Amino acid sequence: MPRKIESIREKMLKSTREQISRTYANEEYALMQAINAYNELSRSYNLVYERLSEWYGLYYPEIKAGSQKLLADMVKTLNTRDTISKESLTALFSDEQRAASVYEKATSSMGRAMSGRERDALMKFADASNSMNETLEALEAYIKAAANEIMPNATYITDEKIAAELLSRAGSMERLATMPASTVQLLGAEKALFKHIKFGSKPPKYGVLFKLPAISNGKRSARGKIARLYATKVAIALKADYFSKRFIAEKLKSDIEKGIARINSKPDVAKNKRHSDRDRHHKQ
Amino acid sequence: MPRKIESIREKMLKSTREQISRTYANEEYALMQAINAYNELSRSYNLVYERLSEWYGLYYPEIKAGSQKLLADMVKTLNTRDTISKESLTALFSDEQRAASVYEKATSSMGRAMSGRERDALMKFADASNSMNETLEALEAYIKAAANEIMPNATYITDEKIAAELLSRAGSMERLATMPASTVQLLGAEKALFKHIKFGSKPPKYGVLFKLPAISNGKRSARGKIARLYATKVAIALKADYFSKRFIAEKLKSDIEKGIARINSKPDVAKNKRHSDRDRHHKQ
Numbered sequence: 319m320p321r322k323i324e325s326i327r328e329k330m331l332k333s334t335r336e337q338i339s340r341t342y343a344n345e346e347y348a349l350m351q352a353i354n355a356y357n358e359l360s361r362s363y364n365l366v367y368e369r370l371s372e373w374y375g376l377y378y379p380e381i382k383a384g385s386q387k388l389l390a391d392m393v394k395t396l397n398t399r400d401t402i403s404k405e406s407l408t409a410l411f412s413d414e415q416r417a418a419s420v421y422e423k424a425t426s427s428m429g430r431a432m433s434g435r436e437r438d439a440l441m442k443f444a445d446a447s448n449s450m451n452e453t454l455e456a457l458e459a460y461i462k463a464a465a466n467e468i469m470p471n472a473t474y475i476t477d478e479k480i481a482a483e484l485l486s487r488a489g490s491m492e493r494l495a496t497m498p499a500s501t502v503q504l505l506g507a508e509k510a511l512f513k514h515i516k517f518g519s520k521p522p523k524y525g526v527l528f529k530l531p532a533i534s535n536g537k538r539s540a541r542g543k544i545a546r547l548y549a550t551k552v553a554i555a556l557k558a559d560y561f562s563k564r565f566i567a568e569k570l571k572s573d574i575e576k577g578i579a580r581i582n583s584k585p586d587v588a589k590n591k592r593h594s595d596r597d598r599h600h601k602q
Numbered sequence: 603m604p605r606k607i608e609s610i611r612e613k614m615l616k617s618t619r620e621q622i623s624r625t626y627a628n629e630e631y632a633l634m635q636a637i638n639a640y641n642e643l644s645r646s647y648n649l650v651y652e653r654l655s656e657w658y659g660l661y662y663p664e665i666k667a668g669s670q671k672l673l674a675d676m677v678k679t680l681n682t683r684d685t686i687s688k689e690s691l692t693a694l695f696s697d698e699q700r701a702a703s704v705y706e707k708a709t710s711s712m713g714r715a716m717s718g719r720e721r722d723a724l725m726k727f728a729d730a731s732n733s734m735n736e737t738l739e740a741l742e743a744y745i746k747a748a749a750n751e752i753m754p755n756a757t758y759i760t761d762e763k764i765a766a767e768l769l770s771r772a773g774s775m776e777r778l779a780t781m782p783a784s785t786v787q788l789l790g791a792e793k794a795l796f797k798h799i800k801f802g803s804k805p806p807k808y809g810v811l812f813k814l815p816a817i818s819n820g821k822r823s824a825r826g827k828i829a830r831l832y833a834t835k836v837a838i839a840l841k842a843d844y845f846s847k848r849f850i851a852e853k854l855k856s857d858i859e860k861g862i863a864r865i866n867s868k869p870d871v872a873k874n875k876r877h878s879d880r881d882r883h884h885k886q
Contacts, residue, residue, distance in 0.1 A: 335712040336712075343714050345720070347714070348657070351653065355650075355727055358653060359646075359727075359730065362643075362646035362650075366639075369635065370639075372635060428620075430631070436632045436744065436748075439632075439636055439741055442737045443643075445736075445737060446733050446736075449729060450734075452729075452730075453729060456722060456727075457723055457726065459723075464720075
């Protein structure tokens with residue numbers, strides 16, 4: 319008898335495990351972790367870059383690096399003043415003229431001389447910068463692949479990172495796909511929304527969607543309208559991604575383009591209209 | 603003639619370069635960069651750790667790692683479920699029993715199965731975590747060495763990181779060494795100080811010095827007094843570090859210990875005294 323109970327217990331445990339496993343089986347959870355990791359790490363990476371260029375500036379104040387990756391590589395190549403070689407600089411820049419000019423500046427630099435132990439610390443710091451850069455690239459590649467698979471329609475009309483961030487704000491594909499367009503429009507603007515509700519400040523017009531170039535580069539007066547247009551189409555795209563699994567994004571994208579052209583072609587009457595609305599309201 | 607002017611110009615350029623070089627010749631500038639790098643990077647490292655344990659929790663929710671380093675190593679060792687080996691786990695924990703228990707949990711985990719591309723992203727993320735850890739160790743080693751050389755007295759009575767942070771807040775050894783004790787006491791509490799001056803909130807009692815265990819673990823009512831005591835001795839130590847270059851820290855440390863014993867031995871009369879002061883003030 320006890321053996322039978324034992325075997326039932328085993329079976330039930332197994333089935334519960336499988337149920338939990340099934341709930342978390344979707345890749346969307348990994349995608350959410352990846353986009354959050356990406357955003358946090360890229361903020362840290364920018365801090366590290368600023369610190370690295372300030373620190374390195376003590377030794378070679380005359381030499382500016384154009385990019386984060388180049389700066390870290392320069393730190394590793396320049397090293398102490400007596401070990402600088404023209405060859406390694408040429409290999410780094412693959413441009414003999416630039417290498418010669420940097421060599422000239424570096425060997426006659428008026429920055430302080432670097433001691434051995436300073437070099438060790440600075441090199442390690444440059445290593446961390448490069449490792450963060452590589453990790454960001456790997457995360458980005460994963461986000462691209464996963465977003466295009468999980469939410470192809472939403473990704474097509476926005477981009478991988480925006481789509482993944484919307485997902486992460488919503489918490490699951492199911493919740494995101496069943497949200498009305500107005501909620502999608504304000505995902506990521508929760509703080510401003512509650513400030514509006516509690517203290518009566520201006521209501522927000524967009525959250526995560528502000529990262530779309532059409533909105534951030536758009537005319538101020540048209541941004542809210544364009545965000546509304548995008549949110550409507552993104553909400554439709556998400557329903558297709560989650561329920562019907564059909565690819566309808568090309569049609570949605572051309573709708574958006576037409577809509578933006580229409581919004582931009584209208585003269586700026588928005589302000590006057592709102593004024594007259596308010597006047598009417600006062601008269602009542 | 604022009605050749606003579608040219609040679610004068612060369613000489614003057616060289617002398618100016620040397621002057622600038624001399625101004626920045628002190629290692630204190632590198633130390634300030636290092637402590638700031640350390641503080642920023644350790645904040646980022648904590649974020650990465652939280653994210654890594656959340657992400658990894660999708661696959662092995664049952665297994666907890668005790669430390670940041672161990673978590674990253676476990677992520678790299680556990681990998682996907684079919685590649686887990688008892689040997690690699692034993693090598694990681696150097697404790698056969700623990701390895702066996704983790705193996706048991708990992709192979710029967712109810713977390714989601716990891717796809718190849720998820721693994722790649724997660725591994726890279728664990729790499730970044732490990733690289734940040736190594737860099738923090740290198741920075742710490744450098745900060746220890748440099749702080750003990752540049753400010754041996756101040757380092758002896760506080761610790762390397764607190765001494766370096768005081769230096770970084772002040773901007774140079776010269777400025778730090780000429781500060782009165784009251785300013786040293788509030789370095790790092792600038793925000794609270796200006797809030798006090800502008801809005802009349804409570805004045806701060808300590809800034810960077812709060813990191814001293816004697817203050818952060820001390821009785822609430824004694825903290826301000828202990829901070830004042832430390833600040834006085836640190837100010838003296840800094841003058842010795844910068845001007846006389848003598849090592850007087852042992853005497854200062856024993857003074858501090860005696861002072862703390864005296865402060866702690868007194869009963870909590872501070873509050874009552876303040877009350878009676880206020881009463882007297884009211885009567886006037």
